[in-house]
Amino acid sequence: MNYIKAVYDQVKHRNPNEPEFHQAVEEVLESLKPVFAKHPEFENAGLLERLCEPERQIFFRVPWVDDRGKVHVNRGFRIQFNSAIGPYKGGLRFHPSVYIGIIKFLGFEQIFKNSLTGIMMGGGKGGSDFDPKGKSDGEVMRFCQSFISELYRHIGHQTDVPAGDIGVGGREVGYMYGQWKKLTGQFNGVLTGKGLSFGGSLVRTEATGYGCVYFTQEMLKDRKTSFDGKTVVVSGSGNVAIYAHQKATQLGGKVVAMSDSNGFIYDPNGINLETVKQLKEVERKRISEYTKSHKGAQYQDGCAGIWKVKCDVALPCATQNELNEEAAAELVKNGCIAVAEGANMPSTPDAVKIFLKNKVSFGPGKAANAGGVATSGLEMAQDSQWMNWSFAETEEKLHKIMVNIHSSAKNAAEEYGTPGNLVNGANIAGFMKVAQAMMAQGIV
Ligand code: NDP
Numbered sequence: 001m002n003y004i005k006a007v008y009d010q011v012k013h014r015n016p017n018e019p020e021f022h023q024a025v026e027e028v029l030e031s032l033k034p035v036f037a038k039h040p041e042f043e044n045a046g047l048l049e050r051l052c053e054p055e056r057q058i059f060f061r062v063p064w065v066d067d068r069g070k071v072h073v074n075r076g077f078r079i080q081f082n083s084a085i086g087p088y089k090g091g092l093r094f095h096p097s098v099y100i101g102i103i104k105f106l107g108f109e110q111i112f113k114n115s116l117t118g119i120m121m122g123g124g125k126g127g128s129d130f131d132p133k134g135k136s137d138g139e140v141m142r143f144c145q146s147f148i149s150e151l152y153r154h155i156g157h158q159t160d161v162p163a164g165d166i167g168v169g170g171r172e173v174g175y176m177y178g179q180w181k182k183l184t185g186q187f188n189g190v191l192t193g194k195g196l197s198f199g200g201s202l203v204r205t206e207a208t209g210y211g212c213v214y215f216t217q218e219m220l221k222d223r224k225t226s227f228d229g230k231t232v233v234v235s236g237s238g239n240v241a242i243y244a245h246q247k248a249t250q251l252g253g254k255v256v257a258m259s260d261s262n263g264f265i266y267d268p269n270g271i272n273l274e275t276v277k278q279l280k281e282v283e284r285k286r287i288s289e290y291t292k293s294h295k296g297a298q299y300q301d302g303c304a305g306i307w308k309v310k311c312d313v314a315l316p317c318a319t320q321n322e323l324n325e326e327a328a329a330e331l332v333k334n335g336c337i338a339v340a341e342g343a344n345m346p347s348t349p350d351a352v353k354i355f356l357k358n359k360v361s362f363g364p365g366k367a368a369n370a371g372g373v374a375t376s377g378l379e380m381a382q383d384s385q386w387m388n389w390s391f392a393e394t395e396e397k398l399h400k401i402m403v404n405i406h407s408s409a410k411n412a413a414e415e416y417g418t419p420g421n422l423v424n425g426a427n428i429a430g431f432m433k434v435a436q437a438m439m440a441q442g443i444v
Pocket residue numbers: 164165166167168169208236237238239240241259260261262303317318319320322342343344369370372373
């Protein structure tokens with residue numbers, strides 16, 4: 001379709017040197033072709049041009065002082081992408097690879113993901129090229145305070161609500177919340193992922209990993225099977241990976257491999273999650289240390305090798321483009337039947353094609369990992385009512401949301417002529433709600 005191609009060409013032209021953003025836009029626009037064939041009014045309203053241009057982009061300097069008194073300067077970003085269906089909502093990523101193209105790709109994905117949750121949340125994302133690895137608590141705190149000293153003017157519980165992502169967990173959210181509260185003198189749900197004693201929600205820590213596994217469970221049900229007795233590979237060993245492991249194990253799966261950015265571990269007896277949690281959450285060490293206490297396990301340098309481990313279910317939960325065409329072919333060859341993305345865009349476009357061609361059930365990140373932001377939405381709801389829900393109640397809500405997301409994506413895929421293709425289904429279902437809101441609200 002000429003319109004879709006013209007918009008994509010314009011995105012590339014206007015945003016040069018941002019390949020991750022181009023990749024995310026191209027995937028969504030490809031899926032929307034049948035929608036635009038049915039709805040010519042969207043083209044007249046310039047819907048795609050508006051959707052692909054963030055409403056607001058904020059760049060700022062983040063100076064901070066290390067423990068030796070040396071001054072460092074990082075770059076801070078917040079992209080307020082689309083507020084058609086609610087306040088901007090999306091995490092903050094602290095990682096040296098962060099630049100504007102990464103934040104834009106994540107913010108763009110977030111629009112459709114948040115829409116899929118059924119909760120009133122627009123799309124946004126932010127972060128910094130700061131690397132928390134190897135920094136003391138004091139250094140991380142000073143960085144977070146400096147970051148919020150600028151960002152506080154742009155966020156608010158009814159305008160833009162940030163949360164965690166890579167490199168931003170409970171510790172960082174706590175420091176940022178403290179500084180925001182000091183600067184504004186307010187106490188409300190301006191950030192999610194907060195500690196339980198100051199407005200956080202039970203299940204938020206577990207939500208993305210649990211949600212990804214619940215989504216996979218629905219895909220497995222469609223194949224008339226379940227997690228019971230399945231061998232599972234989970235990449236990463238951060239927040240998402242740890243709780244994906246936990247829920248997959250609770251449902252009867254055996255997780256035999258996990259990774260970090262240096263390499264992966266393989267334990268044929270099933271990876272002991274307590275050891276991984278101790279290493280990664282408490283001691284902040286490398287995953288290679290696992291083999292010191294588990295003699296039957298092996299460690300290999302390089303993360304890509306993890307996809308050569310034979311499994312029934314693969315859950316990429318580390319980072320973007322970590323699973324390429326070759327890795328996808330390896331998974332298919334070894335009999336993998338389901339792949340669900342706990343991370344954002346971990347599979348390259350060629351890898352996705354291989355999964356779809358070989359009838360592997362494939363859950364794209366914007367659907368499969370939406371449990372995190374959905375539970376952030378539940379945290380916002382609890383904060384605004386000054387209430388706390390129990391773990392069981394919150395998890396039940398999360399479970400229902402994931403089942404709904406799966407059926408929305410499945411139904412949209414069928415309605416638009418590509419049954420079983422949850423990439424198309426998630427993009428279309430997420431888009432339709434935002435499109436209707438944008439059409440109703442006029443040209444703004
Ligand atoms: P964490 O920082 O807790 O963990 C990230 C994990 O991925 C670590 O094991 C890290 O290894 C590994 N990793 C990071 N960068 C790379 C890289 N370049 N190559 C290989 N491995 C890497 O982050 P999260 O678990 O929160 O996030 C993981 C993914 O899930 C991201 O894509 C994020 O956007 C997505 N996501 C997260 C949500 C959340 O609620 N947290 C919600 C939805 C999506 P190392 O320790 O060596 O750095």
